[in-house]
Amino acid sequence: MFDQLSDRLQATLSDVRSRGKLTESDVDAAMREIRLALLEADVNFKVVKGFTKTVKERCLGADVLGSLDPGQQVVKIVNEELAELMGGSGREIAFAPSPPTVILMAGLQGSGKTTACAKLAHHLADGGKRSVALAACDVYRPAAVDQLVTMGARAGAHVYERGTEHDPVEIAGWALEQAEADGRDVLIIDTAGRLHLDQDLMDELGRIRKRTGPQNVLLVVDAMTGQDAVGVAEAFAEAAEFDGIVMTKLDGDARGGAALSVRAVTGKPVIYVSTGEKIEDLERFHPDRMASRILGMGDVLSLIEKAEQQVSEDDAEVMRRKMLDSQFTLEDFLGQMRQVRKMGPLGNLIGMMPGMGKLKSQLPTDVDEGELDRVEAIILSMTPAERANPEMIKGSRRKRIAAGSVTKIQQVNHLVKQFDQMRKMMKQVAGGKMPDAQQMAAQMGSSRSVKYRHR
Amino acid sequence: MAKTWREIVDLGEREPPTPEDAAAAEEPGRRGMFKRLRESLSKSRQALSEEISASLFDRIDGETWERLEEALILADAGAPTTAKVVERLEREVDSGEVAADGELVRQRLIEILAETATTGDGRLSLAARPAVILVVGVNGTGKTTTIGKLAWHLSRELGLSVVMAAADTYRAAAAEQLAEWAERAGAELIRGAEGADPGAVAYDAIAAAQARDADLVIVDTAGRLHNKAGLMDELSKVRRVIAKQLPGAPHETLISIDATTGQNGLRQAQVFAEAVEVDGVVLTKLDGTAKGGITLAIADGLGIPVKLIGTGETLEDLRPFDPADFSQALLGE
Numbered sequence: 001m002f003d004q005l006s007d008r009l010q011a012t013l014s015d016v017r018s019r020g021k022l023t024e025s026d027v028d029a030a031m032r033e034i035r036l037a038l039l040e041a042d043v044n045f046k047v048v049k050g051f052t053k054t055v056k057e058r059c060l061g062a063d064v065l066g067s068l069d070p071g072q073q074v075v076k077i078v079n080e081e082l083a084e085l086m087g088g089s090g091r092e093i094a095f096a097p098s099p100p101t102v103i104l105m106a107g108l109q110g111s112g113k114t115t116a117c118a119k120l121a122h123h124l125a126d127g128g129k130r131s132v133a134l135a136a137c138d139v140y141r142p143a144a145v146d147q148l149v150t151m152g153a154r155a156g157a158h159v160y161e162r163g164t165e166h167d168p169v170e171i172a173g174w175a176l177e178q179a180e181a182d183g184r185d186v187l188i189i190d191t192a193g194r195l196h197l198d199q200d201l202m203d204e205l206g207r208i209r210k211r212t213g214p215q216n217v218l219l220v221v222d223a224m225t226g227q228d229a230v231g232v233a234e235a236f237a238e239a240a241e242f243d244g245i246v247m248t249k250l251d252g253d254a255r256g257g258a259a260l261s262v263r264a265v266t267g268k269p270v271i272y273v274s275t276g277e278k279i280e281d282l283e284r285f286h287p288d289r290m291a292s293r294i295l296g297m298g299d300v301l302s303l304i305e306k307a308e309q310q311v312s313e314d315d316a317e318v319m320r321r322k323m324l325d326s327q328f329t330l331e332d333f334l335g336q337m338r339q340v341r342k343m344g345p346l347g348n349l350i351g352m353m354p355g356m357g358k359l360k361s362q363l364p365t366d367v368d369e370g371e372l373d374r375v376e377a378i379i380l381s382m383t384p385a386e387r388a389n390p391e392m393i394k395g396s397r398r399k400r401i402a403a404g405s406v407t408k409i410q411q412v413n414h415l416v417k418q419f420d421q422m423r424k425m426m427k428q429v430a431g432g433k434m435p436d437a438q439q440m441a442a443q444m445g446s447s448r449s450v451k452y453r454h455r
Numbered sequence: 456m457a458k459t460w461r462e463i464v465d466l467g468e469r470e471p472p473t474p475e476d477a478a479a480a481e482e483p484g485r486r487g488m489f490k491r492l493r494e495s496l497s498k499s500r501q502a503l504s505e506e507i508s509a510s511l512f513d514r515i516d517g518e519t520w521e522r523l524e525e526a527l528i529l530a531d532a533g534a535p536t537t538a539k540v541v542e543r544l545e546r547e548v549d550s551g552e553v554a555a556d557g558e559l560v561r562q563r564l565i566e567i568l569a570e571t572a573t574t575g576d577g578r579l580s581l582a583a584r585p586a587v588i589l590v591v592g593v594n595g596t597g598k599t600t601t602i603g604k605l606a607w608h609l610s611r612e613l614g615l616s617v618v619m620a621a622a623d624t625y626r627a628a629a630a631e632q633l634a635e636w637a638e639r640a641g642a643e644l645i646r647g648a649e650g651a652d653p654g655a656v657a658y659d660a661i662a663a664a665q666a667r668d669a670d671l672v673i674v675d676t677a678g679r680l681h682n683k684a685g686l687m688d689e690l691s692k693v694r695r696v697i698a699k700q701l702p703g704a705p706h707e708t709l710i711s712i713d714a715t716t717g718q719n720g721l722r723q724a725q726v727f728a729e730a731v732e733v734d735g736v737v738l739t740k741l742d743g744t745a746k747g748g749i750t751l752a753i754a755d756g757l758g759i760p761v762k763l764i765g766t767g768e769t770l771e772d773l774r775p776f777d778p779a780d781f782s783q784a785l786l787g788e
Contacts (some may be wrong), residue, residue, distance in 0.1 A: 039534050041718075042718055045525060106741070110595030111595060143635060147628040148629050224717060224723075225715050225717060253682040254719035392691040
């Protein structure tokens with residue numbers, strides 16, 4: 001499943017197939033598109049330069065005879081290179097030979113450290129397998145201690161705090177002593193957000209590190225960070241020698257190029273990603289998914305994974321095949337819809353489908369319960385034959401269905417139309433083509449379509 | 456010349472409550488402001504990487520444009536805006552409109568950048584009484600801190616009395632955080648219980664301001680990702696509540712955008728503007744090394760101006776946006 005990037009590349013490389021091989025000028029043209037895509041994704045300018053150079057070599061002379069068109073092939077190569085660059089570390093949390101394992105969290109203001117601390121605590125507690133505690137060492141930000149105490153409670157972790165009148169280094173040292181005495185397995189130290197330019201605070205971070213001897217120092221980075229990510233990472237690497245990165249707010253639609261930048265420049269891996277505001281929303285980093293996301297290709301695997309959480313493996317496989325073979329019926333749609341309601345906001349899921357990211361604002365991503373109830377009622381008023389072949393639903397049938405579901409005929413018409421569009425879209429996506437964005441948005445838009453306010 | 460608070464606040468026909476004090480505070484304030492601005496930005500300047508340096512225009516040759524492109528991309532201006540600016544300048548130099556002299560080209564570039572960054576009305580419309588400012592934005596961008604600073608400046612420089620609404624009822628200890636800022640800034644705080652309806656808190660704050668005859672209400676909201684439709688709907692609802700209660704309100708809707716944000720910043724501004732009609736941007740955390748270049752795209756593409764910039768974590772660290780100063784800083788001057 002490829003999207004706009006591969007379409008753009010295809011336009012650039014349209015006459016390649018007849019020639020059978022990618023020439024240097026073909027590849028240069030392709031690299032320009034790749035460069036734009038990566039810059040758009042906030043990958044650091046210099047990292048992009050180095051990366052496209054590497055990829056160019058792989059693309060040169062690549063055989064274009066085969067089922068993939070040249071554009072798709074280049075994207076495939078880029079995707080693989082990206083994934084390889086960001087992955088392969090295999091590093092998880094390093095546990096201390098004797099407890100507690102200490103994890104020090106650092107980063108800029110607003111990057112999401114405190115929330116990440118609580119999530120990590122929850123994650124490592126692993127349903128009670130480990131005893132995890134938090135240390136409140138942000139004495140500067142108003143109510144930071146309160147925030148950590150509240151979140152710690154949610155994570156089921158004890159919070160060692162001494163208010164805001166003590167030196168953070170002292171608090172950290174004290175917390176470690178307490179954690180040892182209390183037999184904690186893990187101690188996570190939350191620190192104040194700080195600028196890498198602030199020498200005093202960077203020194204303080206170094207001292208906290210020295211005092212507590214953490215096995216893990218994690219840099220928390222916001223997924224929407226732009227070109228500045230490199231400077232920040234380098235400075236923190238020097239001052240705190242961090243071991244890995246936690247990337248936050250990945251439930252946003254930022255492409256997250258900073259992940260590639262930081263990895264390329266510091267060599268440190270992204271270990272965790274934060275994907276929501278709930279305490280469970282912390283996941284291991286998947287380089288291949290991140291690579292697709294950076295290229296604007298969506299996060300298909302996450303989508304399927306989410307679906308699988310609700311549906312059994314067999315059902316999921318059947319559904320996948322049906323979608324691809326255009327065998328998808330309204331009966332299936334009903335089932336999917338019920339699953340979807342359990343999965344969470346439609347917006348998140350739609351955004352995960354390849355190429356959908358840009359369309360999200362045009363699609364009715366927030367379907368309210370009432371509307372879903374209506375849709376369900378309509379489908380239930382159809383006969384099995386009608387659900388399997390919506391094309392046969394005309395005139396009197398629509399009337400009957402509307403009456404049976406206590407809805408208006410327009411609503412029945414709308415559903416059938418929407419479904420038809422969806423099937424067409426699935427067929428196109430399965431066939432490797434990107435459906436016409438505007439057309440699709442227009443067709444799928446319900447009364448809740450988002451309006452653009454022109455300035 | 457950097458703008459002063461008096462210059463950017465439109466109080467309509469109202470006289471600020473303490474005009475003499477405000478005027479007296481202005482002159483030293485202006486000088487002090489320059490000094491503080493330079494101090495806080497000098498840290499950034501010292502830390503500048505080699506690319507954005509004074510040597511940008513030492514020679515005007517084929518590579519000048521590449522160097523400039525690099526500098527602007529590194530400043531997060533984004534590829535489209537960068538291309539636009541560089542092409543324009545290159546055209547002007549090639550045509551002779553601008554002499555191929557390093558200093559002149561640099562001046563012209565700053566003009567172009569400042570022009571690009573200038574759009575709409577750079578002032579804060581606070582003529583109504585009470586005037587209502589709604590502050591929105593993604594998580595972690597600095598809304599609450601900005602509100603503290605804003606209240607402090609407006610009360611200190613213009614003598615306005617401020618009521619703050621702790622309408623972030625979602626995040627742990629959000630009201631406590633704002634309460635601390637209210638105390639520092641000398642403003643009153645209206646809050647609700649955790650999990651309470653944010654619209655209700657805004658409503659209560661406006662009612663309180665009316666009852667106490669206050670000048671200004673500043674409404675804090677929960678940080679939210681713009682791609683979460685449900686949360687954006689909630690925000691629209693808060694705005695509707697405010698508008699219904701007080702026709703014309705909110706008089707200023709400001710979105711806080713972190714200067715470190717990359718291209719996603721444009722998307723943020725766009726989607727928030729669709730939900731609540733954003734009047735201006737507060738560009739925060741400019742005391743770091745990030746240049747905040749995305750504001751060029753926001754101004755150019757959406758017509759939304761930056762009105763204020765945040766340059767640190769203390770009450771003082773908020774000042775009116777000046778396009779020329781911003782453009783110079785963008786190039787590392």
